Amino acid sequence: MHAHTQLALTGRNLDKQFLSVCAPIYQTAIFQAGDGDNPYDYSRSGNPTRTALEQQLARLDGGCGALAFNSGMAAISTVLGSFAAGSHVICSHDCYGGTARLLTLLAQQNKVDVSFIDTRDEAAVEAAIRPTTRAIWLETPSNPLLRISDIRSLALLAHSFNIKLVVDNTFLSPLLQRPLNLGADIVLYSTTKYINGHSDVIGGALVCRDERDLEELSLLTNAHGTGAAPFDSWLVIRGLKTLPIRMRQHEENARALAEFLDGHPAVQRVNYPGLATHPEHQLACEQQSGFGAVLSIELRSEAAARRLLRSVRIFSVAVSIGGVESLIEHPATMSHASMTTEQQESAGLGDNLIRLSVGIENINDLIADLEQGLEQRDGRLTELLDGVSAWEL
Numbered sequence: 001m002h003a004h005t006q007l008a009l010t011g012r013n014l015d016k017q018f019l020s021v022c023a024p025i026y027q028t029a030i031f032q033a034g035d036g037d038n039p040y041d042y043s044r045s046g047n048p049t050r051t052a053l054e055q056q057l058a059r060l061d062g063g064c065g066a067l068a069f070n071s072g073m074a075a076i077s078t079v080l081g082s083f084a085a086g087s088h089v090i091c092s093h094d095c096y097g098g099t100a101r102l103l104t105l106l107a108q109q110n111k112v113d114v115s116f117i118d119t120r121d122e123a124a125v126e127a128a129i130r131p132t133t134r135a136i137w138l139e140t141p142s143n144p145l146l147r148i149s150d151i152r153s154l155a156l157l158a159h160s161f162n163i164k165l166v167v168d169n170t171f172l173s174p175l176l177q178r179p180l181n182l183g184a185d186i187v188l189y190s191t192t193k194y195i196n197g198h199s200d201v202i203g204g205a206l207v208c209r210d211e212r213d214l215e216e217l218s219l220l221t222n223a224h225g226t227g228a229a230p231f232d233s234w235l236v237i238r239g240l241k242t243l244p245i246r247m248r249q250h251e252e253n254a255r256a257l258a259e260f261l262d263g264h265p266a267v268q269r270v271n272y273p274g275l276a277t278h279p280e281h282q283l284a285c286e287q288q289s290g291f292g293a294v295l296s297i298e299l300r301s302e303a304a305a306r307r308l309l310r311s312v313r314i315f316s317v318a319v320s321i322g323g324v325e326s327l328i329e330h331p332a333t334m335s336h337a338s339m340t341t342e343q344q345e346s347a348g349l350g351d352n353l354i355r356l357s358v359g360i361e362n363i364n365d366l367i368a369d370l371e372q373g374l375e376q377r378d379g380r381l382t383e384l385l386d387g388v389s390a391w392e393l
């Protein structure tokens with residue numbers, strides 16, 4: 001069955017009694033023991049609505065199993081919690097700010113060691129490997145600079161040192177990139193983003209290639225109590241059913257916006273892997289089946305970036321990505337504010353950078369919104385406006 005058909009039918013066979021087409025929400029903490037063959041006893045350990053979501057996520061990514069969490073950060077914490085004290089992790093240097101914050105915190109507490117590396121540079125990754133390295137932690141495309149790392153060759157490198165490759169695939173979803181097929185061991189998602197897609201639930205997921213990883217992470221999920229709640233699982237299932245058509249529209253809009261912005265005089269640079277000028281465009285064509293709908297732009301100054309944020313009417317100024325509505329934000333002070341200044345600088349994340357999560361609205365409205373926001377004002381007026389703080393205007 002084609003993946004899109006499977007998605008439309010997610011959870012259909014769960015209700016054996018009344019054959020409901022939609023998955024029931026098993027809103028219960030406990031289950032009766034019955035004849036002793038009930039696989040469920042307590043919803044922290046497992047719940048049928050969560051299982052329906054997990055089975056679909058495992059199928060989509062081609063994993064041996066999946067775990068659904070109450071947030072993307074819970075999924076990340078669970079993987080990091082499976083490493084022995086003193087383990088070393090190599091992480092993409094422009095990763096999600098919350099991932100950088102957690103790794104930095106754990107390093108300060110001497111629980112793990114971390115090296116933030118430009119994972120596009122395989123020689124630099126190899127040079128950072130230590131005897132204690134447990135994982136290479138990849139975000140590709142990276143956040144917010146949309147850099148592409150080579151999953152297949154990093155998987156080979158990791159495995160030659162007996163290290164796991166973990167890929168945060170939140171930006172593309174399993175429809176546009178399948179890291180397990182390229183050699184990754186664990187794929188992780190903030191399902192808050194495209195997988196749910198409606199900005200109305202916080203969730204996370206892990207998909208494993210290896211049964212032993214799945215078993216260990218499943219034990220930890222139960223021990224930490226971080227599994228997804230039944231209602232949240234149901235919301236994510238509902239989102240999953242329309243993932244293919246949402247992704248198609250997201251991407252069509254993102255490509256059109258990237259092309260519009262690429263030719264705009266107020267924009268110094270557009271970071272979008274779908275543009276032929278993107279340094280890793282070829283690699284993106286090879287390992288992805290689409291370019292996604294997040295892009296970032298560099299403007300002339302921080303003031304110009306702030307002006308754009310103040311001017312938009314359709315884009316909402318908000319963190320996050322992957323919902324049907326378009327969002328715009330300033331990574332240095334919003335999504336990536338939890339990174340230290342040094343981490344931001346070494347990742348190349350400047351004050352003039354703006355990140356866009358392109359939604360499914362009418363493309364002409366989105367272009368018109370950015371066009372009026374980027375409108376070139378008379379030079380003197382621009383200077384005056386740039387001298388005024390964001391909140392005074």
Ligand SMILES: Cc1ncc(COP(=O)(O)O)c(C=O)c1O
Nearest residue numbers: 071072073096168170190192203
């Ligand atoms: C790439 C990426 N990974 C992980 C997370 C964390 O997920 P959550 O916010 O669902 O905890 C985020 C959140 O923005 C993200 O963008």
